[in-house]
Amino acid sequence: MSNNFNLDQPGNKEVFKVPEHYFENLQAEIQHRIEMESAPAQGIRLFMNRVKPVLYMAAVFVLLLFSIRAVLNLTNTDNKQSIISKTDGVEIEEFQETAMTAEEILLSSLDEYSLMYYYINQDELE
């Protein structure tokens, strides 16, 4: 090794080499990698494109189902059977589809006097 090292001496700068045709092949290699990485995303996109009409149709059916149900519920409420029975001049409305018992409905419809009468003469009424 020479004793008078000079940073500017020629020969220091061109010491690295690359494999033959490296830069020519690099372009194709990068392009290939990009295509490979884009492939799953493209696959998902293609799958979604195919599934989309089915999903839309399913959504329409679900919507339709809910609409029918809502309409039916509305009709049921309108058609709740009001069975009017008269007990000693008191009108009692009985609901078919409620959680309330018949006794509760009766009690809520009666005034205090009728209530007293109901309890006293319970046996007779039955």
Add this chain to the structure above:
Amino acid sequence: MDQQKENEILVLIRDPLTRSKAFSLLVSETSQSLYWQIRKMVLSHDDANDILQNTYMKAWSNIEQFRGDSKISTWMFRIAINETYTFLNKERIKNQSNFTDMEDIMVQNLRGDPYFSGDEAALKLQQAILTLPDKQRLVFNMKYFDDMKYEDMSEILGTSVGALKASYHYAVKKIEAFMRADFE
């Protein structure tokens, strides 16, 4: 890359239909300069190739976010430098567990590298350059090997021209001192 090419690529990149073509053009225009910057930092061809490919993959996945605030070649340089730093840091961590210096391993690998044609003096110079901190090493490489303008370096590295000149000056002093110490 000249301004006309930059503009051409920029126009093509904005259109999704021509983006792929623009990217191919970008690769062909920048691959050599990026490769040599990376190579001089990591020394091994295989590592440089991996980092370069990762650089382009990262650029491709973020290409839509490129706003054109800086030159696209500058943007590419920054990604390449970040990827290189990440690689070097990972290697340092990996070698820490083996109680070995990454720089020593890099020099050792150069001795048997078929893509390194330097003599003992060139090897010694690489060893001296490896004593510099990463950023100073990058500044030294850009100036010494590529004779890059300080203004261009400043744009890529985000450091003032004055600071870059000082950094290069100190790098040269350190390298010369390392080489002199070895001769004595």
